Amino acid sequence: MSGPSLEEVLRRRRVLVCVGAGGVGKTTLAAAVALRAAALGRSALVCTIDPARRLANALGLTWLGNAPTAVPAEVLAREGIRLAAPLQAMMLDLKASWDELIQRQAPPGQHERILQNRFYQTLSTALAGSQEYIALERLGQLRERSDAELIVLDTPPTAHALDFLDAPSRILDFLDNEAARWLLDPALRASRISLRLAHWGGGWAAKTIGRIIGGDTLEELAAFLGAVSGMNEGFRERARAVRALLASPETGFLLVAGASPERREEALRFHAVLGDRGLQRDGVVVNRVQEEPPASADSELEGLHEPLRSELVRTLGEARALAERDRLSVRLLREGTAPVPLVAVPRFSAEIHDLRALWRAGSYLLGEAAIL
Ligand SMILES: Nc1ncnc2c1ncn2[C@@H]1O[C@H](COP(=O)(O)OP(=O)(O)O)[C@@H](O)[C@H]1O
Numbered sequence: 235m236s237g238p239s240l241e242e243v244l245r246r247r248r249v250l251v252c253v254g255a256g257g258v259g260k261t262t263l264a265a266a267v268a269l270r271a272a273a274l275g276r277s278a279l280v281c282t283i284d285p286a287r288r289l290a291n292a293l294g295l296t297w298l299g300n301a302p303t304a305v306p307a308e309v310l311a312r313e314g315i316r317l318a319a320p321l322q323a324m325m326l327d328l329k330a331s332w333d334e335l336i337q338r339q340a341p342p343g344q345h346e347r348i349l350q351n352r353f354y355q356t357l358s359t360a361l362a363g364s365q366e367y368i369a370l371e372r373l374g375q376l377r378e379r380s381d382a383e384l385i386v387l388d389t390p391p392t393a394h395a396l397d398f399l400d401a402p403s404r405i406l407d408f409l410d411n412e413a414a415r416w417l418l419d420p421a422l423r424a425s426r427i428s429l430r431l432a433h434w435g436g437g438w439a440a441k442t443i444g445r446i447i448g449g450d451t452l453e454e455l456a457a458f459l460g461a462v463s464g465m466n467e468g469f470r471e472r473a474r475a476v477r478a479l480l481a482s483p484e485t486g487f488l489l490v491a492g493a494s495p496e497r498r499e500e501a502l503r504f505h506a507v508l509g510d511r512g513l514q515r516d517g518v519v520v521n522r523v524q525e526e527p528p529a530s531a532d533s534e535l536e537g538l539h540e541p542l543r544s545e546l547v548r549t550l551g552e553a554r555a556l557a558e559r560d561r562l563s564v565r566l567l568r569e570g571t572a573p574v575p576l577v578a579v580p581r582f583s584a585e586i587h588d589l590r591a592l593w594r595a596g597s598y599l600l601g602e603a604a605i606l
């Protein structure tokens with residue numbers, strides 16, 4: 235028995251989050267999903283993170299905008315695509331989103347100081363989970379403000395997909411624990427020096443730390459912690475709201491997997507974690523699956539000259555072995571994730587960065603096409 239098809243998901247979901255390991259195709263497929271939802275008659279917004287420049291251009295995102303922009307009908311028409319509802323796209327600017335959050339949360343007169351602070355700059359870019367957190371924070375805003383019926387959220391290019399689910403808790407931990415340790419250099423981070431100890435002005439600890447990391451740095455850290463201490467409660471509330479958003483009945487997850495054995499196992503683990511946390515698993519996409527070469531290939535090669543023929547025979551053999559491997563992966567993933575609907579998208583001969591290729595990827599998502 236299978237759950238609702240991906241098409242049904244696109245027809246009824248409010249928020250769909252594309253998750254998966256780095257490089258599997260999250261950004262691409264998020265765009266393809268939104269495109270197809272709009273074609274089905276649901277106004278859709280895709281919020282991309284760090285899209286390839288050519289994909290961004292194809293979506294009409296020519297400047298780094300943090301706000302939704304309509305994909306122009308004439309751009310779509312040029313590719314022969316007519317949508318039944320508007321499609322919007324945006325590129326999430328992680329740094330600008332953090333700055334906006336600080337401006338909203340900081341006590342009056344404090345936000346400039348925070349934005350200038352070097353530790354803030356580290357926090358907003360380097361703290362593990364900070365990108366994931368701000369993406370979710372932004373999603374919360376979009377859900378409240380966007381008139382799109384479906385919001386598709388791409389997720390940051392992190393190595394570990396789990397970082398995404400853990401981001402709100404990480405931020406809460408960060409606020410609860412010694413923020414400094416995260417921000418100081420790795421040697422200190424590994425040490426057991428507490429924030430209070432590091433804070434202790436004039437004491438040996440501060441002097442020692444100051445000697446290692448520089449006195450100015452320590453002062454700046456103290457200033458940062460002073461400035462943000464007033465916002466802890468507001469932050470904490472936001473982080474809780476963001477965490478609730480993940481578990482909301484409006485939110486579903488689309489897991490993008492690769493077909494190699496490592497990618498497959500990774501996806502199966504991630505699928506299990508989503509389930510353990512009670513999150514809604516709307517679909518699994520196995521991306522870049524090798525298609526079986528046509529049966530006629532062997533006879534077509536027969537008349538060719540050497541060494542071309544041998545070369546092609548070898549290539550053909552490799553493609554068949556890969557197709558076999560990928561078929562096994564798709565089967566194992568299907569068994570491991572049932573009854574969540576699973577679709578396979580083939581490895582295209584070129585990267586997917588125009589609307590036509592997105593549309594084609596969409597036909598596999600909706601079951602209009604299937605891998606042989
Ligand atoms: N099915 C596919 N066939 C060929 N190229 C693909 C396919 N899916 C994605 N790509 C390409 O792979 C690259 C990485 O995809 P991307 O969506 O940016 O991955 P992620 O967002 O998960 O890091 C892009 O250049 C994209 O065009």
Ligand SMILES: [Mg+2]
Pocket residue numbers: 260261262283284285388389390391
């Ligand atoms: Mg990406």
